[in-house]
Amino acid sequence: GENVEQHPSTLSVQEGDSAVIKCTYSDSASNYFPWYKQELGKRPQLIIDIRSNVGEKKDQRIAVTLNKTAKHFSLHITETQPEDSAVYFCAASGSTDSWGKLQFGAGTQVVVTP
Amino acid sequence: NAGVTQTPKFRVLKTGQSMTLLCAQDMNHEYMYWYRQDPGMGLRLIHYSVGEGTTAKGEVPDGYNVSRLKKQNFLLGLESAAPSQTSVYFCASSYSSLAGINEQFFGPGTRLTVL
Numbered sequence: 001g002e003n004v005e006q007h008p009s010t011l012s013v014q015e016g017d018s019a020v021i022k023c024t025y026s027d028s029a030s031n032y033f034p035w036y037k038q039e040l041g042k043r044p045q046l047i048i049d050i051r052s053n054v055g056e057k058k059d060q061r062i063a064v065t066l067n068k069t070a071k072h073f074s075l076h077i078t079e080t081q082p083e084d085s086a087v088y089f090c091a092a093s094g095s096t097d098s099w100g101k102l103q104f105g106a107g108t109q110v111v112v113t114p
Numbered sequence: 115n116a117g118v119t120q121t122p123k124f125r126v127l128k129t130g131q132s133m134t135l136l137c138a139q140d141m142n143h144e145y146m147y148w149y150r151q152d153p154g155m156g157l158r159l160i161h162y163s164v165g166e167g168t169t170a171k172g173e174v175p176d177g178y179n180v181s182r183l184k185k186q187n188f189l190l191g192l193e194s195a196a197p198s199q200t201s202v203y204f205c206a207s208s209y210s211s212l213a214g215i216n217e218q219f220f221g222p223g224t225r226l227t228v229l
Contacts, residue, residue, distance in 0.1 A: 009154070032215040043204065043220040044157070051213065089156060093215040099164045100145040100208040100215050101172075106156040 002027040002094035006105025013112055019077040021108045023090035026071065032093035033066060033073050034102065039086045047088075048075070080112045116140055118221035120205050126227045127195045135190040135224050137205030145208045146188040147172070147218065148180060150201040157204065163188055195228045202226070 003026040013019045025033075034049035050057045050064045050073065057064050061080075066073040077084055087109050091102040118139045127133055137146065144165050149157040159172030161180040169180045177199060179191045188207075192199060202225050206218040 006156075034217060043222050045220070046217045049217060099162065099170075100210065100218070101147070101159065101162060102215075102218060104156040104158075106154060 002030060002092050002103040004090060004092050004103045004105045006090050006108060008108060009106065010109045011111070013080050013110070015080060015082060015112055015114050017080055019075075019080055019084070019110055019112075021075045021088055021090065021110075022072060023074070023092075023105050024070075024072040025092040025103075027092065027094050028068075028071065029095040030092040032102075033064070034091050035062075035064060035075050036089045036091065036104075037086045038089065038107075044089060077110075080110075082112050082114060085110055085112045118205055118207055118219050120203075120221035120224050122224060123222065124225050126229065127192075128229050129196060131195050132191070132193050133195065133226075134192075135203055135205075135226075137188045137190070137207075137221055138186055139188075139205075139207040139219070140186065141207060141209070141219065142185070143207035143209045143219075144185075145210070146182065147206045147208070148178070148188065148190045149204045149206065150174065150199075151204060151223075152201050160190065160203075195226075197228045200226060200228045 006023045031052040036044035037047045038044040063076045087107045090105040147162040148160040163182040166185045205221040208218045
């Protein structure tokens with residue numbers, strides 16, 4: 001099955017700086033890569049996703065890039081703000097018959113200090 | 115739309131007790147999932163369902179059972195709770211489309227402690 005590794009496990013950044021989180025996946029048939037943000041005590045919520053036919057996607061201060069050849073994808077947050085502090089999870093879909101299942105990375109704790 | 119809801123929000127059990135967690139969604143999604151979340155381990159899939167009356171095992175199914183008698187509901191049962199099942203449990207739902215796999219929508223979670 002699909003295996004997703006996520007790095008780093010913790011990330012501290014100064015407010016206004018950029019944050020980058022990287023994930024690698026093992027199943028070359030994976031075609032959907034979402035990123036979720038989970039604030040303390042809350043549910044995970046989708047912040048951005050990308051499909052395998054696209055190399056990059058942006059939404060205001062966040063962007064995701066995908067390198068299918070190397071089987072890795074990254075989340076970029078620019079101009080970080082204190083409200084960006086949370087745990088971020090990447091995920092990959094696995095093969096096309098996966099019935100919507102996602103394999104999640106272990107998560108990255110992002111702390112934005114003023 | 116309430117989205118995905120879970121009951122209860124919190125529960126404390128003694129070892130050996132049983133309980134059922136209820137997940138409900140009002141988005142008419144075909145797919146539903148149960149995860150457990152433990153520190154440093156992300157979200158691990160327990161069981162999932164691809165439609166009413168169907169269930170399948172995920173990554174960590176031992177000690178759990180599920181049922182999906184109605185499309186909108188997905189129940190997770192613990193027959194004989196163990197301390198290792200202390201965790202936060204999330205339910206999620208999703209749907210299929212021409213684009214393929216889509217976003218999973220999560221419920222608010224159930225915090226379970228087994229003493």
